[in-house]
Amino acid sequence: MPNDISPRDPGRFGLESFAQVLPERDPITGEDPGSFDGFHEGMMRSLAPLTPYECVIAENLVAIEWELLQHRRMRDACLRQTIRGAIRDAVVAQRKAAHEDALDVAWDRFIEDGGDEDDWEEPVTFDGEAAERAGDDLATRAISHDRDVQATAYAEIAELGQDPVEVMSAAYRDFPSPAKRHDAQILDLERRRRDVKRDYDALQAARPLDGAVIEG
Template sequence: MSNELAPSDPARFGLTTFSSLLPVREHIVGEDPGSFQGFHDGIMQSLAPVTPYESVIAENLVAIEWELIQHRRMRDAGLRKIIGDAICDAVVKKEKAAHDDALDEAWDSHVESGGTEDDWEAPFSFDRDDAAVKGRDLATRAISREDVEFAAACDEIDAMGIEVVELMGEAYRSSSVTVRKHEEKLQELERRRREVKRDFDALQKARPVEAEVIEL
């Protein structure tokens, strides 16, 4: 005895496909082109709805799962920006400290040569823009998908006396409003997913039962 049924023919309901029950989904900027369709087809094949209503509920599940993925991507992008800004600031601070040390050495040399404050002229100035460029470069490499480049960037950060794990932890602790909004949305979507999946499972259990005739 089984409650597994063969999928209904959409033509019985005047449809070409069950997916035509819902509006065509438009592309959203920021998504990987073409990724949704493969995701959709894989999940729908796994859920295997056999009636129009099951298809609608299954489509809801697909939409929720996809939205979960997108909110995780957006949250992670926000965290990467926070971490990147922290790395950039750390590099600028390091460059400024190196500049100040060099300036102190130049001053000491000036004094040793008999110079005074009246005839002192700083031999160089701090280029904050150049330091920021170096910071952004390191921050970019710190989120590289290339393992070697990423590892090298982490080593550079570690050499600056910054724990990469602390950077990540600080990003979570001081996350922006946008990041927190995504965290809240993820919790809401996970709750909705459980509810909709429960409804879908109930529909499947309520399917007509196919029985085999047993000859006595």
């Protein structure tokens, strides 16, 4: 006979809802507001626990899946920060080089006009803060959800003498320590997910059979 997969009544276990078997989860700063609730609801519908204990194990699975997502988000944030720094440095270097070239031209003109070295003053100073802001702006546009904006940013990065793919490759190669820790956590969580899912599947497979008792 097939296993009985009809929903259990929480009232049979002295509960108004199976959600009462676990404490309410508080949000964590950095999560998308309200995102966990929708994620939790969808996962629990998919796992379909029918008893309080199944609910506990299902909650463990949901927690692991959610933590996996958050570690991937944090790892990706580390990568984006590394890439942002590389793009900003490239913009600053380009603008500084352009500034130096302009100074060379101004110096040559100054000397040609009979100027004395002791009287030389730089006509303009390099604005490093403005260059950094421009670099941050380019890095922000490079991850825009607007494809046209992103494509334009990629073209500007190429004009800096950098291939966007190579910039990303360098970020992975020089993986910052926090990102490596997230990667290690992801591997551990994936192992835990397999173990808990195996236990959950076994628990569901052991549900009582739906059938009449045969008296001997």
